[in-house]
Amino acid sequence: MSITNSIPSLISANNLTCIREDRILFESLDIEINAGDIVQIEGPNGVGKTSLLRILAGLSEPFEGKVYFDNKLINRNRELFHQNLLYLGHLPGVKGEMSAQENLAFNLALHGLDFETAEQTLQEVNLLGFEDALASHLSAGQHRRIALARLWQSKAPIWILDEPFTAIDKLGVKKLEKLFLQHVKQGGCVILTTHQDLSLPDEQVKKIVLTYQF
Amino acid sequence: MVINNTLSYRSAFTLIIKRDLTIAFRHRDDILNPIIFFIIVVTLFPLGIGPESSTLSRIAPGIIWVAALLSTLLSLDRLFKSDHNDGSLEQMLLSPHPVFILMLAKIVAHWLVTGLPLIFIAPVLAVLLHLNENSYGALMLTLLLGTPVLSLLGAIGVALTVGIQKGGVLLSLLVLPLYIPVLIFATSAIDTSAMNLSYSGQLAIIAALFFGSLTLAPFAVSAALKVSTN
Numbered sequence: 001m002s003i004t005n006s007i008p009s010l011i012s013a014n015n016l017t018c019i020r021e022d023r024i025l026f027e028s029l030d031i032e033i034n035a036g037d038i039v040q041i042e043g044p045n046g047v048g049k050t051s052l053l054r055i056l057a058g059l060s061e062p063f064e065g066k067v068y069f070d071n072k073l074i075n076r077n078r079e080l081f082h083q084n085l086l087y088l089g090h091l092p093g094v095k096g097e098m099s100a101q102e103n104l105a106f107n108l109a110l111h112g113l114d115f116e117t118a119e120q121t122l123q124e125v126n127l128l129g130f131e132d133a134l135a136s137h138l139s140a141g142q143h144r145r146i147a148l149a150r151l152w153q154s155k156a157p158i159w160i161l162d163e164p165f166t167a168i169d170k171l172g173v174k175k176l177e178k179l180f181l182q183h184v185k186q187g188g189c190v191i192l193t194t195h196q197d198l199s200l201p202d203e204q205v206k207k208i209v210l211t212y213q214f
Numbered sequence: 215m216v217i218n219n220t221l222s223y224r225s226a227f228t229l230i231i232k233r234d235l236t237i238a239f240r241h242r243d244d245i246l247n248p249i250i251f252f253i254i255v256v257t258l259f260p261l262g263i264g265p266e267s268s269t270l271s272r273i274a275p276g277i278i279w280v281a282a283l284l285s286t287l288l289s290l291d292r293l294f295k296s297d298h299n300d301g302s303l304e305q306m307l308l309s310p311h312p313v314f315i316l317m318l319a320k321i322v323a324h325w326l327v328t329g330l331p332l333i334f335i336a337p338v339l340a341v342l343l344h345l346n347e348n349s350y351g352a353l354m355l356t357l358l359l360g361t362p363v364l365s366l367l368g369a370i371g372v373a374l375t376v377g378i379q380k381g382g383v384l385l386s387l388l389v390l391p392l393y394i395p396v397l398i399f400a401t402s403a404i405d406t407s408a409m410n411l412s413y414s415g416q417l418a419i420i421a422a423l424f425f426g427s428l429t430l431a432p433f434a435v436s437a438a439l440k441v442s443t444n
Contacts, residue, residue, distance in 0.1 A: 059304060060444050082310040083217045091301025097240040098233070109229050110309045112221050134240075155217055 009034050009071075010084075010189050011056060011158055016065035018051050024213045025051055029065070031208065035157065035187040038180055040198060043210035049193040050090065050162055052210070056191065057087040057160050069158070083112065086156045090163050092147035096136030100127055103135055103146050113153050125149045126172070141167035151179060157188040165194050174199070226311040227319045234323035244292050245327045248285040252332055255281040256339040267344040274343035275353070275404035282332050282357065283393050286364040287386060289328040293320065293369055294376045294439070303376075307443060313436035321369045321432070329361030345404075352407035352417075356400035359420045366424075366431040367392045373438035396423060 009032045016029040025048030033039055041049045054060040056067055058074045058081065067074045069081045094103050105118040122131050125145040135143060144167050151159065159180075165173050177200055180190045184204070198205055238245055259277050260270060297303040306316050336357055337350055345353065371389035375381030403416035 057308060059307065079221075079310050079312070082308055083219060083221075085308065087304075087308050089301055089304050091299075091304070093301035093305045095233075095237060095296075095300065095302060097237040102236070106229070106233050107305065110226070110305065110311070112219060112310055157217075 009068075011067070011069050011191075012071075013056060013067045014065055016052070016055060016067075017063045018048055018055060018060075019063045020048070020051060026210055027213060031056075033158075033189050033191060035189055036184045037189045037206055038184055038200065038204050039189070039191045039206045039208060041191065041193045041208045041210065044212070047210045047212060049210060053087075053160050053162050053191065053193065054089075057085060058082075059087070059089075084156050085158045085160065086111070086150065086154045087160045088147055088150075088162065088164060090166065092143040094135045094143045094146050096134065099132050099134055100138065100142070100146050101131040104149050107147070107150050108153055111150070111154075111156075113150075113155070117153060118149075121149045121152050122146075124152045124175075139167075141169065141172075144168060145172065148176065151176075151183075159183065159188065159190045159192075161190065161192040163193055163195075165196050221310055223311065223315050226309075226315055230306075230316050230319035231323045231326075234320055235326065238323070238327045244289070245331070248289040248328050249331050249335065251288055252281050252285040253335065253339065255284065257342060260342055271344040271346055271408075274340060274345040275349070275401040277343060278336055278340060278345075278353065279356075279360075279397055279400050279404075282336070282361065283364060283390075283397060285332065286328060286361065286368060287389060287393075289324070290365075290368040290372050290385065290389070291382070293324050293372045295372070298376045298443070303439065304443065307439060313439070314432035317369070317373075317435040317439070318432040321365050321435070324369070325362050325365040329357075329365055332361060333357045346408035348410055349404050349407045352404045352413050355417060356403050356420060359417065359424045360396045360400045363396050363420070363423050363427050364393060366427040370431055370434045370438060373435045373442060375442075376439070377442035396420060399423075 011033050013029065013031040016031070017027045018025040041052060043049055051060060055062045058067065069077065069084065074081045093107070098106070100122060101118050104122060105115040108118060109115040119131055122128055125148060127142060127145055127149070130138060130142065135146065148164060164176060168176070173196070177198065181200065181204065183190060256277055263269060294303060297306070307313055309316065333354065336353060340350065340353060368389050371385050374388065375385045378384065399416045399419045403413040406413040406416065
């Protein structure tokens, strides 16, 4: 544990610069995210929201800058960082050859969670009755629900979610927002991108706005 | 609330093998395609060259090994491509387990569905090619040690090209030169055995290639995947 700050930030980034296709997406970006934060990253298409999330998750290397978890560099403490991270990209990572339940059980086990509870967890995302159906027979929204089901079991404090509401119906969005509030109350943080308006209270949501750089 | 649990590497390894085998058996085309390719290529040679046993037995080791090599190449694309396209590769790279363990498991699963069946079929096809009867032991041993090398080295090539849309040609160019030592020593071992000489030297070199790639390839694969997904 660190004693440098009175409230240690869960994840912080220092002087981030990202360059894609010879274009600067963002430059000298400093981010500090504490326990209890819901951070929404805003900006038009192609402005670098996904790139920023991938850098924070350690999937991409920034052109310049560093990302810290618990005041330690993330690539020096890969195993520890990944135990505390849940990242869902815009691809759901669901295999068509496996059933909904098998997909979820694998995802849970891969991240060191209890995979016995897969069937009950599917109930949370309204997929009960589909647990034995092969994922290739399910819709895009249902694929995303299988991926999102992990949120209900996850103990990781840092959630990084890239467009989590894509293809999810209104009721599902409500349920997810409730889950986010519950998660941050327990000392976690949520970093997400979405083009939909969140119906969360304004004081709960911090915004990072990215704009085109010329 | 920082979580720091100890994780079992063995359970991660078996988890991935089980998953990949389940997917392979539900998607049988992927298993059958390379095997049928192997059988067709080998059976076409006697038809094209003629049934003369002296010619056929002379070229049998080369035919079987070249066919094994090409059928492995044919199946390699599947190793990471579908996982990359649906996002599950990302999730594996972000799991708390060391990536090289997961990748080793994927390679082992790939060998179990593509390399292992070749070892069972090869002696049957060798009969078609009038392989010298002293050579069957050498054929089986070289395939047993050599096909894992093909999967391990091939995985490095696939990992490097997985991010490229049309990486097929590049993959062959990258991987085939690396396969040549295996091909040379395996066919030489089989030829030597036909003359009733000891082929332990060639076998030792293939074994060295096997253990070298077994220990190093998983690290190369995980490094290559990090570059490809960047």
